Amino acid sequence: MSLALIAALPFLGALLPGLMIRAGRDACAAVTGSVTLLALVLLALNAPTVLAGDVVQTRIEWLPALGLNATFFLDGLGLLFAGMILGIGLLIIIYARFYLAKSDPMGQFYTYLMLFQGAMVGIVLSDNILLLLIFWELTSLSSFLLIGYWKHLPEGRQGARMALAVTGGGGLALIAGMLILGGIVGSYDLTVILDNKELIQASDWYLPALILILLGAFTKSAQFPFHFWLPHAMAAPTPVSAYLHSATMVKAGLFLMARLWPVLAGTPEWFWIVSTAGLITMVMAAKIAFFKDDLKALLAFSTVSHLGLITMLLGFGTKAAATVAVFHIINHATFKAALFMTAGIVDHEAHTRDLRRLGGLRHLMPITFGVALLASLSMAGIPPLNGFLSKELMLEEAAHTVWITPWAMGVLATIGALFSVAYSFRFLAHGFLGPVRDDYPHTPHDPGPGLWGAPAFLVVLVLLIGLFPMVTAAWLVDAAASAVTGEAVQSKITHWHGLEAAALWMSLAAVGGGLMALGAYPRLRALWDAAPRPEAKRIFDGVIEPLAALARGLTGLVHNGSFSRAVGVAVVAIAAASLWAFRGGDHLAGTRDLLPVEPVVLAVWFVMMVAALAAPFFHRDRVVALVLIGVVGLLIAPMFALLSAPDLALTQISVEVVTILLMLLALNFLPKVTPVESAPAHRLGHAAIAGVAGVGVGWLAWSMMIRAPAFDPISAFHLAQSKPGAGGTNAVNTIIVDFRGYDTFGEIIVLGIAALVIYALSETVLRSPSVTRRLATFVPEKEAGDRHPMMLVVSTRLLLPMAMMVGVYIYLRGHNMPGGGFVSGLVFAIAYLMQYMASGYVWSHARQRYDHHALIGWGVLIASLAGVGSWAFGAPFLTSAFEYVHLWPLEEFELATAVIFDLGVFLCVLGAILLALASLSRLALRTGESANTRAFDIDPSEGGR
Amino acid sequence: MEALVASAIGMFTAVGIYLILRLRTFPVILGLTFLSYGVNVFLFTAGRLATNRAPIIGTGEVYADPLPQALVLTAIVISFGMTAVVMMMAIGGHLEAGHDRVNMAAGDTDTAEDKA
Structure with a gap:
């Protein structure tokens, strides 16, 4: 159960910030953080079991017939990712509290963040791939909200839209790929799928499934050629970038590749597609990062490059390479989150992130510089930091991998590492070293510990993992790598591999080359600026814009602002589709005996038809x-x-x-x-459309009525059980209050809501100044004569108790004879409405003791209680019971709980109708008409007007 | 009898759709009401027609199908709710905008703007 709770906690936590923000920003952050902390603690409680090599599972059956179950499992890989998501999430929550400006809506921010966190945790804990897909889509949606958080910035909105289009599109491909995978195996459970490597790889559908799944993973993890969305997502607030692009969103694609590694990896297709995409991404993005001036853009391309590195390692398909990939996932998350937060601090303090305007920050922000120094040296792969350890291992793997030629992979990986060193050093040299300048937009100094605390914590991890990898990280790497590869992994991470290790020389070449590149930066930059390069955003817009224009054009054809045209098109389309469907099938001959027609019925029918047909002609x-x-x-x-x-x-x-x-x-x-507004031809066309639709519907009804039902109606059950099961002889009423009571329950709520909507609308309308002006000039019809004639008033007064008695009678007999709560409510409502008509709204309303809203509320409440009451007897919601009671001097009568439910129906119907009509009447109070305070126009006691 | 009911359903539908295609709110709402009549009676006929077989247990041997009746009963009440909501919207629109046209004027792209 605890796994489902871990996944659910962030979603539950998403409800809190909106409420807590009223208690202040500190309370809001504290509550949000404590929810994440709680989830982290729950996760930690499961950790010992997982580290011992066991898998924790939680299974909640939901729709087993469709293979859709809420099943969760936690193994080493899940533990690693869930730990990163929740752990770094907690740091981000703290950091964001101090980062966000007073004008930023913080409650909203935390809500989006928690939604995203929940979706990410859901992905890494799901055991069911359908569930995983739902969480996957949720990350796309919630990251859209996060990236576009600063709604006032066009870059934010455009970046969010691009991220959604790319990752959402990839998500669609992923759905198809996962469904194929589930189809091959015959199960949607990941644990089952992971056991069927041979079956999957032997299938003809392996390649389509692989390509579709990789489309999902590559778009999410910003792999070439889908990498372009990530730098544009940098328009988000820095806490979002630090979270999404270090530990979570972009790692989801890596997670998926690692998760499915046991069944998808190891084939030539996998090797070529995955390692090539990773390699290109790593080298290309590292080169671009070197030339970026914006701190966050530099880090964004660096992230793309490191994601490429990990993808490439997963693509190799060997156990050792996968282990290195897992190790680098941990290391990248620590130093990159710290670097993003550092960039945020610089932006926050100096009011710029442009490297050309920075420099010399070492003297002004010593603490921030310390954090940046360790984190970027780790990113560059300088010993003894953790980035060095995994980079060495990566280079070693690359050196031994044959890609086109035996040496190509090693050379290209070294070039990637070279640029990595170069941009890391540039980040430091151009940002922090050099002389202090006097033209910063804002004089920077170190912020409070609220801002530097979180990155400093991460940097401590960078250092500790770097110094003592076997103590601090190897156990987690082993657990996760064992889960990825499906075999027990015992990693040995050291700083020194000996002089004969290829990685040593590749590393030295990379560091040396990187330093030289930094030295030659001005000349390289000039070359770079002179070279033409494709602008991803323009290409993306070029593809999206025509599509959007096409969609707008198609929509505009039907929805050009004319309601009549939209309805007309819909009617014609439905009629055409029905005709096509009707002609396409075989039809049995009608065999039912038809009912004879009596003359009286024919006469009534004739009047009805004439009245209906007259409506279009006289409706003006x-x-x-x-x-x-x-x-x-x-x-x-x-x-x-x-x-x-x-x-x-x-x-x-x-x-x-x-x-x-x-x-x-x-x-x-x-x-x-x-007024007459449409041309005769127009009206004729409308008449033709209406005529065709009418003939079609009438024909359909006729075709149905002359044939017996194709299947036996289920109402045989209702008829048979009406008396013994529900205790009533009126089968219609027992269906409404008993067999299908849940439907009725929903329906009275809908009716109540409709009445409340009417009330709310009338409130809004009355509040509008233009409406008030228009109502004030309203002239009532004078021809109506007496407003409240005495005859009408007196007769409605007399009728009121009688009508009510009829209502009570109809209500009571409803269970056995025609009647019931619906009709009774309507009769009562009419009895009241007659008083309103006779004596006016003000007079009647002043005498109304019960609020209409309250009637609706009581109705729904009583109906709910009648349903919930059955729980006390261990029966499901809305189970009814009945008993026959003999009470002298009455005859024996029946008491059924369904009567209580029907009372709820009665009250709700009564309240809804009265509220709807009273809301309309309230408008009249604003007209120039005077309100009456007396029952009728004539006061009989005064003997005249 | 079946022919009479079927033709009535067809007539209600045709009149309803014709009125819905008018240009002012009130006839549109009348059209909706007509269409509701048609739909409700149509649903009712799914239980097939029968006379003197009211589904009151103990009043005969064979009964009319009670299920469509129960569904249509609630549908009739909900139709009222729908009509009332649309009517309130029509009144609000008329008071707010000063006219009761259902179609947007040419060149008008935002209905939320109050031109009054």
Whole structure:
């Protein structure tokens, strides 16, 4: 269980910063950090088991039929990565607290950071590849938010978009590759996949799967030719760069290659693709890094170069090379995170990151210089630091690898190392050495320990791993490398390999060459500036822009701002697709016996059809249109009654009344007539579209009704169980409150939300000054005569208790006879609405004791309690129970828990309808019309007006 | 009987779509209501037509299919909720913008702007 908790903790933690930011920035950072710390502690508790060679597993079955389970496992590789993600994550949280400016929304930053952290931890702990893919996509999305955190900077937005396009696109390829892999093995569990090397490599699908998976890994880890997004992502705040580009996001691709190394590596295809991409990336990016003036750009290309180095090592496919790759992953994370944070400190203090404007910082920022010195010497591969150890091992592996010719790999790796030395020294020499200048944008000095603490801690690690590799790192390297290679690894890391080791001479050549390159920097720079080179961003924009234009063009064809056109296109498309589908299949002959038609029914049908058909012709007079729609709606009710659906008849008739009332009310605020605006040809075209759709739907209904269902309806069960199972004889009601109670539960919530939306909309509308102006000039219709006629007031008063009694009756009988909470709620609502109509909103509302919002709330609450109550008896949500009770002098009656649920339905429906109509009425209060405070226009006690 | 119901469904749909294609909010909402009638009755007919077979246990031997009825019952109520929300939006739009057209004016790309 603890593994799932480790993966879930950052996501849970993502909820906290938004809340805690109200308590101040320190509290916010402390809470966020403690969540990460807790996850780190949980991880550490599992470490001894993993280091002993065991694998910790957690399995939560979710959709086993689809192979989709929340399964997690922790082995050496997972431990290494999860430790880095959480450990460096903790340092970043501390660093960011002091780095971010007061104007930056810190709660938002930490939320994004925790989302990203959770996604990364999820990737490295997933045992199920489908789960892994979900987390993979989450890292793309959350890194988009992080890179674009400074929304006001165009570079930030563009960099975020580019990163999302490249890594998200790679993610799509990865999904396909992983699904192929799962298809070959027949399981989506990583632990199963990793045991099937022969099966996978013998499959015809091996190469497609390999290429697709590598596309995902290369885009994420910024390998050539997908490396260009990473430098553009540097527009992010420095804590983000330090986190994403040292320990996490870009390492996800490496992690994936390492994770699948046992089943994918070892073939010529793997060797050629992976080691070549890695080699090109390493050399090319190291060369570019040397010529970058921006500290972060230099580090960005350096990162790309080191990622290439690790990729190349994984590509070699040997156990020794994979072990070195794992070791360098640790080392790179430590010195590169420290360097990014150092660059951030320089930027923070000197207000520039441009190497041409820096220099001499050694004297002004001694602590920062110390951190930068150790970290960049490690990056250059100078003994005895940790970067030296893994670089030596890398050169040794490269020297013994045959790539095209026996010596090409060694030479190119040495050139890569040479540039690595060169840019590391340039970082130091042009940034920190030299004389103190007097033209910094801001005079720099060392910041407080909040900023330098985190990089200093990492630099201590750099030094300790460098000095005592066997004590500090070898155990972790062994555990992780054993997990990568699938065999027990016992590494021996030393500083001295003897004079005959090729790496020694390659290293010396690299350091010497690097120093010479730095010495010749001005001349090399002139050459570099003169040489033409492709600009990645322009190429990327060149590809994306036409695609976006095409998408805009296609969308614009349908959505040009005309609602009618969009709907028309949709109707035509649906009709055409349906016709095509209908013609494509075979159809059985209709065999059902049809019902006879009685003359009365025919007459009713005729009236209904005429009323409906009249609507398009007379709809311009809106009151007439309302009358027509009322006729149609009311006639549907007896049709339901005739066709054995008494519940529907009751519901239809009451909803119809409420709907017409609503529309009448709305017509107060809308024009009373619709002007003629469209050309006759236009209307004819619309009529044709509508006619085709109508004939199609009618034909479909006809085709369905003359045939028996293809499968037996499941309602045989509902009918059989209605009485014995749910304790009611009205099968429709038992379905609503019992068999499909969960549906109903959702539906009353939707209805409640709709009413609240209406309320919120009316609030917003009322707050707008232009609406207030328009309402104030509103002239009410004078022709209506008395506003609150006495006859109407008196009769509605008399009707109120009677209507309520009918409502109660309908509610109580609902379980056994037509009726129930829905209809009862509607009847009650109409009874109240009559009072509103007769005596006006203000008068009625003043006498309303129960708030409409509260009714909705109580309704949902009671329905929930009726559902939750069944838990107390160990039954699932919404299980109902019933009992027959005999209470003198009444006849024997039934008590069912479903009645409680139905009460919730009743309250929710009542509250929703009243709130919806009351919200509309509130608009009227703002008109010039005076509000009434008395029940009717005439006061009988005064004997006249 | 089946022909009558099918033709009614077709008529409701046709009238509904024609009104939805109008240029002002009120007829569009009326059209939505007509379309709801059509859809609700259509769903109901999925249980096939029968007379005098109300699904009240104990009132006969064979009953009409209660499941589509239960689904349509809630659909009718939800249709009301939908109509009410759209109506409120129409009123808000009319009061805010000063007109009740559904289509954007040519050259107008941002509906959120208040020109009043």
